[in-house]
Amino acid sequence: MRGIIRGTTMVAAAMLIVGAMYGGALAADGIKVGVLLPLTGAQAKFGEIEKRSYEMAAEEINAKGGVNGRMIELVFEDDTGKPDVGRSGVEKLISREKVPVITGGYSSSVTAAATPVAQQFKVPFVISTGSADDITEKGYDYIFRINPPASEYPNAVKSFLHEVAKDVKTVALLYENSSFGQSSSKSFEKDAAALGLKIVVKEGYQAGAIDFKPVLTKVKAANPDMIYMVSYLMDASLLMRQSKELRINPKLFVGGAAGFTLPEFAKSAGDAADGVFSATLWVETLPFPGAKEYFNNFKKKYGSETEYHGAEAYAAMYVVADALKRAKSITPKDVRDALVTTDMMTAFGPVKFVSYGKKTQQNKLDTYLVQWQKGTLEAVWPTSVATKKYVYPTPPWDKRK
Amino acid sequence: MDVFLQTLVAGILKGGLYALIGIGMTLIMGVMGIINLAHGQLMMLAMYVTFVLNTMGVDPYFSLFVAMPLLFMLGVAIQKFLLNPLLKTETILPENQVLMTVGIGMVLTEVVRFAFSSDYKYITTTYSNQTFFLGNISFSSALTIAFGIAIAFTVAMFFFLVKTDLGRSIRATAQDKDAATLMGVNTGRITVITFGLGSGLVAAAGCLLAPVYYIFPDLGGPFTAKAFIITILGGLGSTVGAIFGGVTLGMAESMGATYLGMEYEDIIGLTIFVLVLLFLPGGFKRLTKI
Numbered sequence: 119m120r121g122i123i124r125g126t127t128m129v130a131a132a133m134l135i136v137g138a139m140y141g142g143a144l145a146a147d148g149i150k151v152g153v154l155l156p157l158t159g160a161q162a163k164f165g166e167i168e169k170r171s172y173e174m175a176a177e178e179i180n181a182k183g184g185v186n187g188r189m190i191e192l193v194f195e196d197d198t199g200k201p202d203v204g205r206s207g208v209e210k211l212i213s214r215e216k217v218p219v220i221t222g223g224y225s226s227s228v229t230a231a232a233t234p235v236a237q238q239f240k241v242p243f244v245i246s247t248g249s250a251d252d253i254t255e256k257g258y259d260y261i262f263r264i265n266p267p268a269s270e271y272p273n274a275v276k277s278f279l280h281e282v283a284k285d286v287k288t289v290a291l292l293y294e295n296s297s298f299g300q301s302s303s304k305s306f307e308k309d310a311a312a313l314g315l316k317i318v319v320k321e322g323y324q325a326g327a328i329d330f331k332p333v334l335t336k337v338k339a340a341n342p343d344m345i346y347m348v349s350y351l352m353d354a355s356l357l358m359r360q361s362k363e364l365r366i367n368p369k370l371f372v373g374g375a376a377g378f379t380l381p382e383f384a385k386s387a388g389d390a391a392d393g394v395f396s397a398t399l400w401v402e403t404l405p406f407p408g409a410k411e412y413f414n415n416f417k418k419k420y421g422s423e424t425e426y427h428g429a430e431a432y433a434a435m436y437v438v439a440d441a442l443k444r445a446k447s448i449t450p451k452d453v454r455d456a457l458v459t460t461d462m463m464t465a466f467g468p469v470k471f472v473s474y475g476k477k478t479q480q481n482k483l484d485t486y487l488v489q490w491q492k493g494t495l496e497a498v499w500p501t502s503v504a505t506k507k508y509v510y511p512t513p514p515w516d517k518r519k
Numbered sequence: 520m521d522v523f524l525q526t527l528v529a530g531i532l533k534g535g536l537y538a539l540i541g542i543g544m545t546l547i548m549g550v551m552g553i554i555n556l557a558h559g560q561l562m563m564l565a566m567y568v569t570f571v572l573n574t575m576g577v578d579p580y581f582s583l584f585v586a587m588p589l590l591f592m593l594g595v596a597i598q599k600f601l602l603n604p605l606l607k608t609e610t611i612l613p614e615n616q617v618l619m620t621v622g623i624g625m626v627l628t629e630v631v632r633f634a635f636s637s638d639y640k641y642i643t644t645t646y647s648n649q650t651f652f653l654g655n656i657s658f659s660s661a662l663t664i665a666f667g668i669a670i671a672f673t674v675a676m677f678f679f680l681v682k683t684d685l686g687r688s689i690r691a692t693a694q695d696k697d698a699a700t701l702m703g704v705n706t707g708r709i710t711v712i713t714f715g716l717g718s719g720l721v722a723a724a725g726c727l728l729a730p731v732y733y734i735f736p737d738l739g740g741p742f743t744a745k746a747f748i749i750t751i752l753g754g755l756g757s758t759v760g761a762i763f764g765g766v767t768l769g770m771a772e773s774m775g776a777t778y779l780g781m782e783y784e785d786i787i788g789l790t791i792f793v794l795v796l797l798f799l800p801g802g803f804k805r806l807t808k809i
Contacts, residue, residue: 295782321780321781321782322780322781322782323776323784324781324782324784326741327781327784328533328728328731328732329529329533329776330781331525331526331529332526332529332530332772332773332774332775332777332781333776333777333781335521335522335525335526335529335777336777338525339521339522351639352639352641352733355641355733356732356733359647359648359731360659362650363648363650363657363659364525364650365650365657382639382641385641385643386639386641386643386733388647389648390648
């Protein structure tokens, strides 16, 4: 019995000493940065990509001497994808961890619930992903957002249609019969109406179908100038394969969802993927310093691929570090003041917090149009960031080599 | 007119494949009265066999020669070691053989998920995207070949059942198991062979579907449901009925998708299922008498 007590005491003492050393060292040198992300739950896959990107960025920053000699120490808080958990997560970061700045924010609903807390306690929150428009429309002076708001995601498609594909008059709209597919198709309908496009076919389909030919036959008969598809990965590739089989020749194919930008799409669809456009927020071929390096390093370090969510997180870490470097002192107030004057280039693109419309402290970024060209996803629009010139109109199937 | 013809062609080609999926199930159901609810999962397994062989450079059509015997053996083992013992066990539920097949299906799905993860796999061949045209109507090369092979298998199956001793024994067992036993048919062996044959045939369907579709562990369930519908449409145990059932389902789905909307694809299949049960309880077998 006495042995056990002595053993426990010694272990406890050892832990105290080690803890004191660690705590002491960090308290002297480290700067805590709070990160709110969904690390468990349905959104955990993207939460993980973002967490790894934050960690990678923080490691790089620390390796180069940290923030004026002090190391960045990330404090992750799991919001589990639920708004109330996200709220209390931010409260915890502020009151217990006493972080001078918070970043992250994945889903719109969690971000919308968490940002008022940061505002109330006057701790700056740099949003990396949460995209609902109204988050930056409340006039909060402690809330900043790096990614474009949701309503601007299709901007590249719109401007492309407006400036290049002027002869597109009719559209076929195909969407998976899920809530995501339905809401995306509704918002596209609005955009189409604003652009004066006529929707000639509008068809929902059940995800996982073997045969899209009946629907595509209808599309072929309607002969639209453009086909817009809201589809996940494998439906996307079957749609393109069967469009090729039926030789449907619109002037352009546009993917409205992530399915069309994933590498598996091109591998599975083969040459039927060639020429397909898709809207996206970021792609590693964009000519931003560090974009390609980030993508390659991520792949090397974690053995899996990253995408635009990760790039947002990676850039957010650099933006926060930049503000911490420039801040007069590491207090929330001074960090906030430094964030206001942010003007830098990141792997995700230029970051500068501006006010426009109803939005305040919102980074204004282009969204991009990418196109599969010979098996590579190339950024093609806007031309300022293009890695290859767009191929428009898409050549008819029987004219391809 | 083109729209109609194209839809018809798409429906028939898909129907041929459906027939091959259904025929295995109809055989098992007709002979043993077991609804094999692991049928689609067996097909999924065959597709993974095809996939693995494909990574070694084997063409999906050649993997027929591997996947079919492999699945035949698996089917034999399932019947011999998992289903037959249940016949001897006293239980409250008379249909516990059916429940067993549900369990087998789940195990197969999860084993495959463990081995290959839930990621989508796909086989890209030179003919996956190939088509030829008759007039304005496009025919997918892969599906046309699949249709041809499916019909060949079904016809072969028909002659096997009608002309050979083993086939006759199978039909005898299907008609009256006790009488067949009294006439000297080893019905125990017949059930084992029948389950093997059913599994082998659905394996063939898997190999033929692999180049045009994609492969993931949860693919079995929907195809089990389709096979079940085809079996009921065609009438239990009838190979000719299975062809009619498969083509009917394929065409109904395609026509429905074109003229009603693709969202209703499954609803149409199931509506036909209910209508056949109500108005033609014996399925198409009643009409063909074979």
